[in-house]
Amino acid sequence: MIGKDLEIAKQLLENGEVVAIPTETVYGLAGNALNPISVTKIFQIKERPRFDPLIVHTHSVEAMRPFLKEVPPRAEQLFEAFSPGALTILLPRSQRIPDLVTAGLERVAVRIPNHPLTLELLRQLDFPLAAPSANPFGYISPTSAEHVAAQLGKRIPYILDGGPAVVGIESTIVGFEEEKTVIYRKGGIPVEAIEAMIGPVDVRQTSSSSPAAPGMLRSHYAPTVPLELGDLEALQAARQGVQLGVLSFQRFVPGIPEAHQRVLSPAGDLAEAARGLFAAMRELDALPIELIIAELLPEEGLGRAINDRLRRAAMAAKN
Numbered sequence: 001m002i003g004k005d006l007e008i009a010k011q012l013l014e015n016g017e018v019v020a021i022p023t024e025t026v027y028g029l030a031g032n033a034l035n036p037i038s039v040t041k042i043f044q045i046k047e048r049p050r051f052d053p054l055i056v057h058t059h060s061v062e063a064m065r066p067f068l069k070e071v072p073p074r075a076e077q078l079f080e081a082f083s084p085g086a087l088t089i090l091l092p093r094s095q096r097i098p099d100l101v102t103a104g105l106e107r108v109a110v111r112i113p114n115h116p117l118t119l120e121l122l123r124q125l126d127f128p129l130a131a132p133s134a135n136p137f138g139y140i141s142p143t144s145a146e147h148v149a150a151q152l153g154k155r156i157p158y159i160l161d162g163g164p165a166v167v168g169i170e171s172t173i174v175g176f177e178e179e180k181t182v183i184y185r186k187g188g189i190p191v192e193a194i195e196a197m198i199g200p201v202d203v204r205q206t207s208s209s210s211p212a213a214p215g216m217l218r219s220h221y222a223p224t225v226p227l228e229l230g231d232l233e234a235l236q237a238a239r240q241g242v243q244l245g246v247l248s249f250q251r252f253v254p255g256i257p258e259a260h261q262r263v264l265s266p267a268g269d270l271a272e273a274a275r276g277l278f279a280a281m282r283e284l285d286a287l288p289i290e291l292i293i294a295e296l297l298p299e300e301g302l303g304r305a306i307n308d309r310l311r312r313a314a315m316a317a318k319n
């Protein structure tokens with residue numbers, strides 16, 4: 001069931017159930033982070049391997065302290081600047097976080113999502129919420145309640161509808177390795193914004209198949225239809241006779257039906273492109289086409305996170 005009733009969501013969560021919740025990045029599949037039974041349900045519903053850890057969501061830095069050994073000054077500074085928002089930080093966990101949540105790792109991922117409904121829900125609950133993106137493992141993250149319903153609607157009792165996600169790509173994941181600040185996943189807070197705050201960071205290529213590395217599995221964000229990246233006109237010329245879909249930044253490609261094309265931002269606005277990216281991929285995936293051709297965006301700001309998702313989708317198609 002889809003609805004906007006906080007009370008229903010709250011009661012289900014208090015009873016150990018799993019509920020889809022809106023955030024500004026993507027929808028999450030949430031359960032009581034302190035209850036291993038709820039956390040197990042999340043893994044089962046998503047068909048996610050247990051070695052891939054979950055992000056723990058709270059409404060404030062104060063609310064996350066009991067679950068952390070410490071909040072170092074750099075983390076305080078980043079939360080101060082970017083939270084609530086699309087920022088996740090890996091910090092040493094306290095004993096109160098079940099092993100299942102972190103896949104046994106010593107650090108737990110924590111985030112304060114910026115969505116009024118979900119912030120209010122978190123304030124009303126007396127436990128934090130573990131939540132991965134609310135998609136089946138390996139598929140494109142959902143940016144609307146309808147996206148969640150399309151795939152997980154039958155497996156979960158409630159989808160809290162907070163409208164379309166306003167950022168549209170997942171949070172930026174940051175951690176600290178001795179003196180270094182490391183970005184493990186490019187996301188809704190641009191690398192440049194973080195560097196402006198705390199100086200140069202290392203950006204890790206997260207192509208590992210083991211999140212202990214840590215980070216993400218390679219074949220994420222994958223549509224079912226194969227996706228190829230490059231110059232759109234050149235790809236079109238090379239794929240004569242193939243039913244093509246197009247994912248472009250600013251303009252339609254001549255010679256391909258416009259109904260089979262998605263333009264992310266005619267004005268060239270990266271935030272608008274990020275907001276519409278996953279919906280565009282889902283729409284293209286539902287068309288009677290054989291191949292999606294897509295182009296990279298400028299490698300700056302949110303463009304870096306968008307390009308990361310496009311590269312992963314293209315890589316998945318090759319596997």
Ligand code: TXA
Pocket residue numbers: 023025026027028029052053054055088090102105107108109111113131132133134169170171172173211214215216217
């Ligand atoms: O924007 C987001 O971050 C969304 C919303 C719902 O908050 N959540 C999200 O969760 O994208 P998920 O599970 O789809 O992606 C989280 C990534 C995973 O790839 C996981 O491997 C990594 O974060 N991660 C989580 N906990 C970790 C940890 N303790 N150490 C290393 N990586 C971790």
Ligand code: MG
Pocket residue numbers: 132133141
């Ligand atoms: Mg995910």
